[in-house]
Amino acid sequence: MDNVGTIIERARAISHEELQEFYRGLQEALKSQSIADVIPSLRQLWLSLACTRYRGDVPPDLLMPLWEAVKEPHLGPVMVRMLCAAVLQEFSPCQSVCLRGGELSSGPLSSSSLALTLPVVAGVGHYHPDLQVLREQLLAWLTGAGQVDTAAITHVLGCLWGMDNSEVITxxxxxxxxxxxxxxxxxxxxxxxxxxNPFSKNIFSSRQLxxxxxxxxxxxxxxxxxxxxxxxxxxxxxxxxxxxxxxxxxxxxxxxxxxxxxxxxxxxxxxxxxxxxxxxxxxxxxxxxxxxxxxxxxxxxxxxxxxxxxxxNSSLIPRVFPSIKRVYNRIQNSPASSINIINILQFLLHHSDAVMYDMGPALQHFFLKILDKQCIDQSLAFEATLFCLENMENLCNNTSVLRKFFPCLLKVFAWQPKTLLAEFVDLLPTMVSEETAIEVLHCLLDLPVITAAMETVMRVEQRGSLTVTDLSPEAVAQSTPELVYSDPLHRPLFNFILRAEGGLGDTIDRLKVLHDILQDYSTLPRVVVCSQAAPVLLRVYLQTVEQEASVDLLARLFPVLLERSCLLFPIKTFQTEVKRVLSEALVWVVQTAPGLLIDNRQEVQELMSSPRNFTGREDVFLHLAWAVGEYMSVTYDRRCTPDIISQYYEGVECLLYELSVSQLGRTETPLQHRARLTAVLMTALAKLATRCQDLMPRVLLCLTKITQQLPASGSQDPGDAVLLARAPVLINLCRMPNVAPLLSSLPAETDDNSKLHQDQNSSSCLLLQLTQAVMKQSQQ
Structure with missing residues (x-):
């Protein structure tokens, strides 16, 4: 084998100039010698064509003698002609290497000649100049009697089948x-x-059949x-x-x-x-x-x-169906027959209605007993995904398996995220419904956890079960995931995250414990790839929910977005991307149902109660603060009373004061984007005050203090200059209580025949300056 490898490496290392020189030498040798005398050179030619990319540079004059040797038996022995045919197949397609119509119809060819010539002709494909003539001759050989023997028919049929599949001829x-x-x-x-035995030389061997x-x-x-x-x-x-x-x-x-x-x-x-x-x-x-x-x-x-x-032909179904059902009953519990079970399910989906057969138990058996147990099998995972994708409409309209067994399918994706991402982008929307939406969201956010848990189970099965006593929380932190998995106290965590059937619960209370257990596996390549693919599916999920979600679903979705933004598997890039996606989702959820800020005001106020909650989920915090200032208005929900506005105002005001005091005292606060957060909170505070006139004195005092404290802090943050420019604008806005509510709020949705002017390019500063100028002229 080492010698073969050396020969191949030497053939690959040959340069284009050396090949051209070799071609010219072989061409000259063929003019003076017979084909049989240049066998070593022909072998080297075949190796060069097979191992290099210079196939198109072979001179046509060099190939014609080889083609003649393939067609004419008297030009060389069979082994030499086979070598010539192999060289021509490596060089195909080439129009100069073809059987012409006259050559085909000149007389019957032997099976040995057809065995060599037809593979070369099939390699030419649709480049053949006499394609129709060749087709007619092949059909004549197939349907005629006595022209060619049975051994030659196999080559004729193969050549015709290749031409029929090429779509060039009909x-x-x-x-x-x-x-x-x-x-x-x-x-x-x-x-x-x-x-x-065709190779036996014993003339006295038995001829008994x-x-x-x-x-x-x-x-x-x-x-x-x-x-x-x-x-x-x-x-x-x-x-x-x-x-x-x-x-x-x-x-x-x-x-x-x-x-x-x-x-x-x-x-x-x-x-x-x-x-x-x-x-x-x-x-x-x-x-x-x-x-x-x-x-x-x-x-x-x-x-x-x-x-x-x-x-x-539907009339064959009654004849075939009993045999297919018998095969299914025989192989349904055989792990080696998993692919065939998928093919049988495909048959049942197509024809079960014709014989009134309930295939629900068969589908349930496949997902629970086969796919769930063998989801790490690559061939089975691909075939199962392809089966669901090809029968997506049928499975959605006539069954509920995609919505019922989506945890099992997501396990398949979690084990092969790079291979099956495109398929699951199309398949994921079929798993989402009003009943499963929240559970699907939890599973998508836990995809890297699922991958790590599957790695743990696979390693335990490979090494054999471990016998351990119950582990304390301190011991869990120092143990391997395999050892913790063998602990009866923590086994239910793995069983739940690796469940195959939905509807058993949205998530688990001890999810953070499971994250700590599997943290050692966060750097495994498969887990990292899954963490990179999970945000893609998360965006697909949110797009699906955005198009079809009801207010009731959004009411259940909103607190989950807040909760899971701080409860993700500890992979930094994964957490950053997912939090960005969740923050964008919060915006359109609140835009669709602004009343959620009232229904969940306790959770929102608790989140915004301290700058510490900002660390690690900056995007979520900023978008939520913006939504509070924008949508806490009676315009969007009649339940938005002055008392509720005051509650939100007090929380935002306390947060803003705490943030400014920490910066003034130069305490070590692990905050980033401080200027951006301060600007959002200042704007939200001003907007809340414009909707409750009793808060105007307080917001003026707060904003004035901010403008006084920023220069005193001595901070070199470039964002402070933006805050110093923003604060006077908000102060001037709040000093005009009659105009402020209109300028500080987004235009509400109106009828098409409304005369309300809307200009998305207008600036609040320009409007305020214009208003001030008009007021001065009126006073004069």
Whole structure:
């Protein structure tokens, strides 16, 4: 292997100039020597084409002798022609390397010639200059008798199938019917005996024909299928396997527009019989492990094929459904058959209504017993996500599984956040409803916690269970997550965060304890990636709620936004981004339902009671302070009495005084954005005072003190200059009680025929200066 690696590295290191020199030397050698004499050079040419990016620089004159050797048997032995064909396939597509129409119709070609030429022609694809002529010849070989042998038919069928999938040519209905008739023949007339060893040189070996066997080594005398086992296979048996492998694509493309033809109907009937035979063979216990794996692969293809045929011909459903149900009952508890269970669920979703079958228990079994236990399996996670995404409308309209088992699906995402982010952006809105919205929000905010908890469980399962006594809070802080998980006192925390079914509760009281337990895992790559992807899903969630939420949901959502803004998994970038998203959500929640500030005034006032609450959630605090000043008005809610305004005013005033005093005394307060917070609080204070005239003297006194204290503090903060400019504006505004409420409030929503002037570009300072000038002129 080391020598092979060295050879490949040497081939990759060759320069473009060296390759061109090699091409010229080989071209000259081919002019004076036969193909068989330059085999080492041809091998080097193939290696160069396979290992470098200079494929398009090969001279066409160098390729033509190779193509002639592939077509003409007398130009070299089979091994040399195979090497030439391999070189041409590496160079494809190339229009100069093609079978022309005259060459195809000049006479029948042997199977060995077709085996070499057709793969090269298939590589040319739609670049072939005589594509229609080639198609006609391939169809003639397939539907004709005696022109080519069975071994060559496999290459002809493969080439035609590749051209049919390219969408460059279109088969007519007559041609489709002709090919379908042949496919049906090759499915049903395949021999069930094993051919003699084609490589044996013993002329006295037994010529007795032996039947192929089943996977459990019992003799098989029924129809031949891909699960029939033999030591050697005849050409018609290989053709049978090839027809089965291409059947789903053939029916999918041609059945819908040609379903009424007799040939297609016969093909579908025989294919259905073939698939039911395969289902019976899949129930046998394989002796060899490779045969067991082949059974699983065949079962997957059979279920998909039967689903395709039943969608196109509903009369097959009563014939097929009992067999599918029997297969499901047999494999529903087999971990190795998880992918096939998804395929069966897909079949049931499509056809359960036709036979009045309740598939609710099957879906519940899949999410609770299969996906929840194997959510770290990458292939199962991808297939399950794709299943939910493709059947999203059906699952939402006819079932409640997406809203009921969303914790299980979010566990799938938490384990593979980078791979499945795009799919879950589309899938997440289907999980949100009036009943599940709050629980979904908690799960999204806890996605990194879920990932860390899954890491813990996986490591415990790999190392084996640990036996521990109950851990004290001090011991928990010093223990590994695996050890804490094995503690019966803390196991319920993991069980809840890793639940598979919703409706068991929104969150847990000891969430901070779980954060402390899993903090050691906050730097794991998978946890970090999940923390980066979680805000994306959080924005999708909030957009969904914003479009469809009721006032009742917003009333339940508002306190959760306040609570969870200070209760997030300790990853700095994750906390910063999530708090920014939550602060933006607070704005539109209050804009939609301003009365929430009255209903939750105790929580809001408690949050705004101290500058300490500002640290760590600056965006949330600032947006909330702005909302209080903007929407605490009778314009938005008739319950906004002067007493409630006074309560909010006193809280904001105390906070502003505390903030100014701490800066004047130069105490160590861990605050950032001090000027921004002070400006927001000053503005909120002025707006509250304009709506309650009794507060005007107090706000004037407060703002005056602020303007006097800022210069005395000696602070060099550039934001102080902004505050010194803002305070006089607010003071002048409050000195005009008749105009202040209009200038300090956003314009309320009015009818379209309202004559109220609204100018979003107006400045309060300009309006005040204009008003002052008008008042002076009136006094004169």
């Amino acid at each position: 088969l007519t209905q007559e041609q489709v019917d002709g090919v379908s008739k042949q496919l049906c023949t090759w499915l049903t007339t395949t021999s069930t005996t094993q051919p003699p 032996v039947a192929v066997t089943e996977v459990d080594e019992t003799p098989s005398h029924d129809m031949f299928t891909v699960l029939s086992v033999g030591q050697h296979y005849s050409p018609d048996q290989f053709l049978n396997m090839q027809v089965f492998s291409m059947m789903r694509g053939w029916l999918h493309k041609h059945q819908s527009k040609n379903g009424e033809s007799a040939s297609m109907a016969l093909l579908v009937d025989k294919m259905c019989e073939y698939c039911l035979r395969l289902l019976d063979q899949c129930e046998r216990k394989a002796v060899v492990q490779q045969d067991a794996e082949l059974q699983q692969a065949c079962l997957t293809e059979v279920i998909l094929l039967l689903d395709t045929m039943c969608q196109q």
